[in-house]
Structure formats: C-alpha cells, structure tokens
Amino acid sequence: MTDLTLDQAGKTKSALVSTSTLQKGVAFVVLIALLVFFSVFTENFAAWNNVVNIMQATAVNGVLGVAVTFVIISGGIDLAVGTMMTLTAVMAGIILTNLGMPLPLGILGAMASGAVMGAISGTAVAKLKIPPFIATLGMMQIARGLALVFSGTRPIYFNDTPNYGLISPESSLALLIPGLEIPNGVMIMFIVAIIASIILNRTLFGRYIFALGSNEEAARLSGVNVDFWKILTYALSGLICGIAGLIISSRLNSAQPALGLGYELDAIAAVVIGGTSLSGGRGTILGTIIGAFIMSVLTNGLRIMGVQEEWKIVVTGVIIIVAVFVDIMLRRRA
Amino acid sequence: MHNTSDTVPLISVEAIHKSFPGVKALVNARFDLRPGEVHALMGENGAGKSTLMKIMTGIYQPDAGEIHVGGQKVSLSDPRTAQALGISIIHQELFLMNHLTAAQNIYIGREPRKGFGMFVDEARMRADTAALFARMKVDLDPDVEVGTLTVARQQLVEIAKALSFNSRILIMDEPTSAINDKEVEHLFAIINDLKAHGVGIIYITHKMDEVKRIADRVTVMRDGQYIDTLPAVTTDMSKIISLMVGRELADATRATGQGGDVVLDVKNLNSGRAIRDVSFSLRKGEILGFAGLMGAGRTEVARAIFGADPIDSGEISIHGVTQAIRSPQDAVRLGLAYLSEDRKHYGLVTSMTVGDNVTMASWPRFTRSRFFMNDARMREAANDYVQKLRIKTPSVDQETRLLSGGNQQKIVISKWLLRDCDILIFDEPTRGIDIGAKAEIYKLLQSLADQGKAIIVISSELPEVLRLSHRILVMCEGRITGELMGRDATQESIMILATQR
Ligand SMILES: Nc1ncnc2c1ncn2[C@@H]1O[C@H](COP(=O)(O)OP(=O)(O)OP(=O)(O)O)[C@@H](O)[C@H]1O
Ligand SMILES: [Mg+2]
Numbered sequence: 001m002t003d004l005t006l007d008q009a010g011k012t013k014s015a016l017v018s019t020s021t022l023q024k025g026v027a028f029v030v031l032i033a034l035l036v037f038f039s040v041f042t043e044n045f046a047a048w049n050n051v052v053n054i055m056q057a058t059a060v061n062g063v064l065g066v067a068v069t070f071v072i073i074s075g076g077i078d079l080a081v082g083t084m085m086t087l088t089a090v091m092a093g094i095i096l097t098n099l100g101m102p103l104p105l106g107i108l109g110a111m112a113s114g115a116v117m118g119a120i121s122g123t124a125v126a127k128l129k130i131p132p133f134i135a136t137l138g139m140m141q142i143a144r145g146l147a148l149v150f151s152g153t154r155p156i157y158f159n160d161t162p163n164y165g166l167i168s169p170e171s172s173l174a175l176l177i178p179g180l181e182i183p184n185g186v187m188i189m190f191i192v193a194i195i196a197s198i199i200l201n202r203t204l205f206g207r208y209i210f211a212l213g214s215n216e217e218a219a220r221l222s223g224v225n226v227d228f229w230k231i232l233t234y235a236l237s238g239l240i241c242g243i244a245g246l247i248i249s250s251r252l253n254s255a256q257p258a259l260g261l262g263y264e265l266d267a268i269a270a271v272v273i274g275g276t277s278l279s280g281g282r283g284t285i286l287g288t289i290i291g292a293f294i295m296s297v298l299t300n301g302l303r304i305m306g307v308q309e310e311w312k313i314v315v316t317g318v319i320i321i322v323a324v325f326v327d328i329m330l331r332r333r334a
Numbered sequence: 335m336h337n338t339s340d341t342v343p344l345i346s347v348e349a350i351h352k353s354f355p356g357v358k359a360l361v362n363a364r365f366d367l368r369p370g371e372v373h374a375l376m377g378e379n380g381a382g383k384s385t386l387m388k389i390m391t392g393i394y395q396p397d398a399g400e401i402h403v404g405g406q407k408v409s410l411s412d413p414r415t416a417q418a419l420g421i422s423i424i425h426q427e428l429f430l431m432n433h434l435t436a437a438q439n440i441y442i443g444r445e446p447r448k449g450f451g452m453f454v455d456e457a458r459m460r461a462d463t464a465a466l467f468a469r470m471k472v473d474l475d476p477d478v479e480v481g482t483l484t485v486a487r488q489q490l491v492e493i494a495k496a497l498s499f500n501s502r503i504l505i506m507d508e509p510t511s512a513i514n515d516k517e518v519e520h521l522f523a524i525i526n527d528l529k530a531h532g533v534g535i536i537y538i539t540h541k542m543d544e545v546k547r548i549a550d551r552v553t554v555m556r557d558g559q560y561i562d563t564l565p566a567v568t569t570d571m572s573k574i575i576s577l578m579v580g581r582e583l584a585d586a587t588r589a590t591g592q593g594g595d596v597v598l599d600v601k602n603l604n605s606g607r608a609i610r611d612v613s614f615s616l617r618k619g620e621i622l623g624f625a626g627l628m629g630a631g632r633t634e635v636a637r638a639i640f641g642a643d644p645i646d647s648g649e650i651s652i653h654g655v656t657q658a659i660r661s662p663q664d665a666v667r668l669g670l671a672y673l674s675e676d677r678k679h680y681g682l683v684t685s686m687t688v689g690d691n692v693t694m695a696s697w698p699r700f701t702r703s704r705f706f707m708n709d710a711r712m713r714e715a716a717n718d719y720v721q722k723l724r725i726k727t728p729s730v731d732q733e734t735r736l737l738s739g740g741n742q743q744k745i746v747i748s749k750w751l752l753r754d755c756d757i758l759i760f761d762e763p764t765r766g767i768d769i770g771a772k773a774e775i776y777k778l779l780q781s782l783a784d785q786g787k788a789i790i791v792i793s794s795e796l797p798e799v800l801r802l803s804h805r806i807l808v809m810c811e812g813r814i815t816g817e818l819m820g821r822d823a824t825q826e827s828i829m830i831l832a833t834q835r
Contacts, residue, residue, distance in 0.1 A: 223666025
C-alpha cells in the first residue's frame with residue numbers, strides 16, 4: 001500500500017501548485033493582453049511617461065491590496081484600509097509639518113499609528129468576537145472621522161519637509177541607472193510585496209494566517225494562540241496602510257483628510273482579481289499585485305482611448321466578476 | 335433465498351479506472367448488486383471504496399469502465415442522473431447544511447410545494463420528516479437546526495435523507511461510525527425491511543461483526559483493485575481480513591500495565607448538565623478508558639479539561655500542581671493533547687498539506703529563530719509519521735482533504751504524537767480506521783504508555799475499551815457511574831454501569 005507514495009510525489013506536487021499558479025497565470029495573461037491591446041490601438045499608451053503614470057497609479061492600490069490580502073487569507077476582511085491610509089498620512093503631516101519633527105519620525109509615526117488602528121480592529125474581532133465586516137466598517141468611520149478632526153478638515157502640506165517627495169514621486173533608481181525613472185513609490189510597493197510574500201509563505205506567522213483562514217477551530221484546538229495571531233494580522237495590515245499613506249501623501253505633497261473612502265473597495269477588487277479567496281485560506285501576494293496592475297492599466301488605457309470616465313467604472317466591475325468566474329471554473333476542473 | 339444470481343443485477347460496474355493527481359484510486363474495480371441483498375464492501379483505508387461509490391452516484395466520472403443499471407448501460411454524468419435512476423447514498427463525510435433544519439436538509443432541492451408551486455409546503459415537509467424519524471425510531475425534531483446536533487444525530491439525519499428518496503439502490507458509506515448501539519439496531523431493522531421490499535444495499539464498514547450480521551455477500555478491495563467476492567455468513571472473518579490487508583496482523587492481546595505517579599487529577603468538575611461532579615486521576619504509563627453511551631458526557635469532560643469549553647467549577651492538577659486551564663493553548667503548554675472525535679471540524683485544516691497538519695501543533699519547533707519556517711525539516715518529520723502509521727498519501731505535500739477518511743484520522747494522531755505531550759486524550763481514535771491500522775494504533779498506544787505517557791481513551795466500541803484500557807471509567811448522563819480494572823471488565827459489566835442512572 002505504500003508503493004504509490006514515492007514515484008508520483010513530484011507529479012502530485014506540481015499538479016497541486018498549478019491550481020494557484022494557474023489563476024495567477026490567468027491574471028498575468030489578462031494583464032499582458034491588456035498591455036498589448038492598448039499598445040496597438042492607442043498611440044500614447046506605451047510611452048514611457050504613461051508607463052510611469054500607470055506605475056504611480058498602481059503603487060497605492062497595490063500596497064493597500066497587500067495589506068488586505070493578509071486579512072482576507074486569515075478569514076477576515078478589512079474595510080478600513082482606505083481611511084486608515086488617510087489617517088496615517090494626516091499623522092505624518094501633524095508630526096512633520098505641525099510639530100516640525102524630522103522625517104524618520106514622521107515615517108515611523110505613520111506606520112505605528114496604522115499598526116495601532118489595525119490592532120484595535122483585530123482586538124475587536126478576536127476578543128470581542130465582532131464580525132470582521134462590522135468591526136472594520138466601524139474602524140473605517142472612526143479613522144475617517146479622526147483624520148478630519150486631527151487635520152481640522154484641511155489638507156496638511158509638506159512644504160517644510162523638502163525630502164518628503166523622496167518617498168514617492170522621485171526616483172532614486174534613476175540616479176543609479178540613468179533613464180530608468182521608476183518612482184520610489186513603485187519601488188516601495190515592490191519591496192513591500194516581496195517582504196509580504198516572504199512573511200506569508202516562509203514564516204510561522206504566515207503559516208498561522210493560512211491555518212486561521214482555513215479552519216480556525218482546528219488551529220485553536222492545536223494549541224495555537226488564535227487571538228494573538230489574528231490581532232497581529234490586522235496590525236500588520238494597518239502598518240502597511242501606513243506605508244500607503246506615506247506614498248499617497250508624498251505624491252500629493254499633502255495629507256488630504258477627505259480622501260480615502262472607496263480605496264478599500266479597489267484594494268479588495270485587486271485581491272480578488274488576483275485569485276485570493278474571499279472565504280479565506282487561499283491566496284497570493286503576487287496575484288494581488290497583478291490584480292492592482294490590471295485595474296490601473298485598464299483605467300489608464302480606457303482614458304487614453306477616450307472612453308467616458310463612467311464607463312471605466314463599469315468595465316472594472318465586469319473584470320472583477322469575470323476574474324472570479326474564471327477562478328471558479330479553473331478550480332472546478334482541477 | 336440468496337439464489338438470485340440469475341436475476342439482473344440492480345447495478346453493476348466493470349473495469350472501472352479512476353486516477354487523481356498522483357493517485358491511482360481505482361484500477362480495474364468491479365462490483366454488482368442484486369435486488370434484495372446487502373452487499374458489503376470492505377478494504378483498508380484508501381482502498382478506493384468511497385471513490386467507487388462516488389462513481390456509482392455520479393459525483394465522479396470514471397476514467398474508463400462501464401456502468402449498467404438494471405441491465406442498461408448508462409452514463410452517470412451527475413448526482414441528479416443517479417438519483418433519477420434510483421440510486422442514493424449516505425455519505426461517509428456528512429454533507430449537511432448547518433443552518434438549515436433537519437427537515438429542510440432532508441428535502442433540499444425537492445421541497446414539497448403549495449399555492450401553484452410558489453410556496454414551500456412546510457407543514458408537509460415537517461410531517462414527512464417526522465414520519466421518516468418515526469420509521470427509524472429516532473427521537474428527533476424535524477425543526478431542529480442541524481448545526482446544533484452532535485455528530486451522531488447528524489448522521490441520523492443523513493440516513494433519513496437517503497431513505498427519503500425511496501431508492502432501489504441504497505449506498506451506505508460507514509453509516510454507523512458515529513451512532514450508538516441502539517441506533518444501529520434500528521438501522522439494521524430498517525435495512526431488513528428494505529431488503530424484503532427488493533431494495534439492494536451496498537454497505538461499507540470496517541466493523542466485521544456488522545458484516546456478519548446483515549450482509550449477504552462481501553466484496554473485498556485492496557489498493558483500488560477488486561480482490562474477491564465471498565458469501566458473508568460462511569466465510570471466515572480471518573479470511574476476509576487477510577484478503578483486505580494482504581499481510582498478517584499482530585495478535586490481539588489485552589493491555590497490561592500499572593501506573594506510576596498521578597499526572598492528572600480532576601476533582602469535582604462541573605459544567606451545566608453535561609458534566610456533573612466528575613473526579614478521577616490518571617497515572618503515568620496508564621491507559622484509562624472512558625466507556626459509556628453516546629452523549630454520556632465523555633467528550634465534554636475531555637474538552638473541559640483541555641480548556642476548549644468553559645467549566646462551572648472544579649479543580650484540575652497536573653503533576654500535582656493545580657492549574658487554571660483557560661484555553662487549549664494553556665493545555666498544550668502543560669503537555670496535554672486532545673484528539674477530537676470530529677476530525678473534519680476540529681482536527682484538521684483540510685485545505686493545508688499533510689505535512690502542515692502533522693506538524694501544526696508543533697510549528698514553532700520547525701522554525702529558524704522562531705520566525706522562518708523550516709519546511710525541509712517539517713517534511714522530514716511528517717514523512718517519518720507517514721511511514722510509521724502507514725498513511726496512504728502520494729506525498730506529504732498532498733492536500734489533506736484529498737485523503738481517505740481513515741488516513742485523515744491517522745494524520746490527527748500523528749499531530750499529537752509529534753507534539754510529544756505527556757498526557758494524551760484520544761476521543762474515538764479509531765473511528766473510520768481499518769482493521770490493520772487499528773491494530774497498529776493499539777500497538778502504538780500501548781508502547782506510548784510503556785514509554786511513560788498517560789493516556790485517556792474515549793471509545794464507544796466496547797471491545798476497543800476492553801482491549802486497550804488498564805482501568806476503565808464508565809459514565810452515564812454526565813456522571814461517573816463506576817470504575818473497573820481492565821483485567822476484570824467485561825462488556826456486560828460496562829453496559830450495566832453505562833445505563834445506570
Ligand atoms: N479527489 C481526490 N483527489 C486526490 N486523491 C483522492 C481523491 N479522492 C480520493 N483520493 C485518493 O484515492 C484513494 C482512495 O480513496 P477512498 O476515499 O476511495 O478510500 P476508502 O476506501 O473510502 O478509504 P476509508 O476507509 O479510509 O474511507 C486514497 O488514496 C485517496 O487519498
Ligand atoms: Mg471512505
């Protein structure tokens with residue numbers, strides 16, 4: 001009865017891996033197809049300028065997508081990522097502009113405030129047993145309100161922090177390799193994605209996130225400190241929102257307190273297009289990043305083609321449904 | 335009366351092949367069922383029994399092979415087609431919707447209608463369900479939410495559902511794995527009644543005595559292959575076992591041993607109506623059996639000790655020190671392990687790999703600097719247990735949900751063995767496990783006790799309790815009603831205590 005164990009082991013593994021890679025593959029193929037389509041049918045799409053635009057537009061949604069990917073794989077949802085991003089930007093503004101402290105403190109403040117907000121959502125979910133949808137819906141409003149209160153409802157500009165632009169629009173890479181002007185914000189997105197991917201796939205924490213999302217009760221009965229890891233997951237999500245807050249405020253050279261609502265839905269859309277299961281236990285960071293790119297390429301391409309703004313929203317909706325449908329079909333066949 | 339070989343079989347399958355990625359589940363399998371017979375299907379965990387049944391009910395499509403129903407060649411492309419041809423199944427794993435009532439579960443997709451088909455006729459659905467339950471002689475409310483029922487009662491709902499189709503071909507995949515002896519008797523009465531009406535029943539089980547009692551023929555499978563079909567009554571049990579296992583089994587000897595120091599001491603444990611004033615102690619190197627009927631409160635005691643459920647009052651000491659165990663995490667830290675009776679919900683993360691599950695309770699041990707997972711070492715450790723317990727899987731990277739029921743159970747056991755706890759609570763450790771593996775698990779438990787581990791075994795199978803336990807506690811309605819020494823205990827003496835109020 002053990003004779004079938006060894007010889008086919010390799011084959012099985014590749015077959016298993018293929019379900020998730022396939023989905024990423026589909027998203028990737030869609031992305032390439034969109035790129036080719038827009039390059040052929042529009043004149044300016046492939047221009048370097050525009051490529052930089054697309055990357056810029058992806059950075060914030062991509063980073064928020066990574067934040068929410070963790071929570072979704074753990075079996076929860078985080079609706080507060082958009083407004084937490086705003087709140088962290090406001091925090092950076094207060095620290096740098098209002099209090100005139102040095103840049104590193106501003107960066108730290110933004111990330112720490114995000115982590116704290118996330119930990120509060122996480123505690124509400126883990127300890128108070130409030131459903132994640134409700135807990136983070138509450139947090140979404142709390143963060144939105146606080147951002148407005150703390151800023152006095154007015155944008156905070158970073159004019160006194162000349163290096164603030166280093167975070168996003170400027171390109172340090174261009175200094176090393178002239179011509180390759182990839183904005184720092186985009187580089188930060190890639191670095192966040194790589195670290196997130198390592199955390200998710202290579203660390204104890206990541207393994208617990210998958211276990212929580214797949215069968216929380218079994219994990220609990222295995223002696224896992226479920227509450228702790230859950231809170232940590234939301235805190236990590238919040239911390240990454242802080243990074244998104246820095247990127248967006250750097251690009252706008254200001255913390256805009258009224259911004260943020262709606263970003264959570266775009267982030268969740270990127271996650272879903274990237275093949276992460278909304279019911280938890282399954283998903284990848286790479287998929288989310290590809291998902292975020294698909295959304296910004298689409299928006300950008302359609303704009304260049306002169307499609308009416310409102311139609312772009314319709315197309316994004318269609319893409320979400322199609323992506324999930326393809327995912328379901330692939331999983332049924334496998 | 336078994337002289338029915340000249341009649342057309344109700345269903346017959348031939349030369350069935352079915353492969354999954356990395357697994358040849360069925361190789362040239364065959365099976366046939368005659369009207370009015372009970373045909374048992376036996377084989378080790380992973381032999382392909384459930385897979386063959388899923389092919390006969392349209393859930394899986396065979397890679398090759400032929401299916402005849404009533405002499406007619408058919409293709410069962412989906413479960414609906416199979417149902418229309420009069421085939422229904424009681425699944426090994428329960429497929430019930432927890433938030434629906436028993437009646438809603440039973441009639442899902444074919445609810446009786448009223449008002450020009452616009453409304454569900456709830457009253458009739460309820461009445462029909464009540465009639466089914468009455469026929470099975472079970473005391474269940476058609477309106478009860480299924481999720482609130484114990485596994486045993488859920489299994490009864492599943493059986494009722496299969497009966498409600500009034501099929502000519504009824505497949506039962508380990509229908510008695512969770513229900514108690516009285517309920518088994520009622521089920522057997524129903525089976526006999528169905529037989530008399532010409533219904534054919536395919537009966538999958540790991541329990542030899544059941545086969546002897548109700549089956550007419552037995553077909554044995556091994557490694558996805560058809561081995562032989564024999565008359566059930568006249569064939570020796572040992573013959574069937576050797577065909578199933580394909581090797582000799584270790585002898586069944588009763589466990590012996592006496593404990594050392596007390597490692598676990600429970601005093602006056604109370605929790606609602608489920609646990610009433612339970613006190614006992616467990617010694618190093620001892621196997622303590624917990625016997626009793628389904629619902630006697632044994633699982634509740636185990637869960638309470640393990641910190642999975644809150645207690646009202648009581649004192650638990652471990653190694654002589656009183657401890658407040660508030661969560662499973664506390665319990666595991668103190669060296670306690672609990673192997674749940676419901677593996678799918680509480681024992682396994684079925685979407686993760688075999689390796690992940692075997693090591694789950696010990697993950698922090700398989701890390702570099704408590705941060706990065708060391709997958710290579712994890713795989714190695716998991717592989718070790720796959721071999722030790724003969725878990726049938728193409729590799730430790732296989733998703734757990736793709737393994738057969740019995741092999742999943744072995745993974746849960748591995749998880750706790752690897753965790754190296756010194757107080758192990760096994761709740762129905764051999765449910766759904768085949769004879770060969772059972773013998774191995776018994777041997778394993780005995781050797782763990784010999785190594786100085788303290789073990790509690792909760793089991794509803796009396797022979798198992800008798801075989802394993804050094805000492806036996808019997809529970810009834812939340813109380814401990816008696817204590818027996820393993821040597822002196824008999825099935826009768828246990829049953830008397832188990833029904834004492
Ligand atoms: N969907 C699937 N994908 C991959 N492998 C599968 C799948 N279903 C079953 N298998 C494999 O096919 C083999 C036969 O499984 P099956 O469930 O039919 O066994 P069984 O005889 O019912 O065992 P048990 O007594 O443990 O229930 C096992 O090795 C199992 O791991
Ligand atoms: Mg089976």
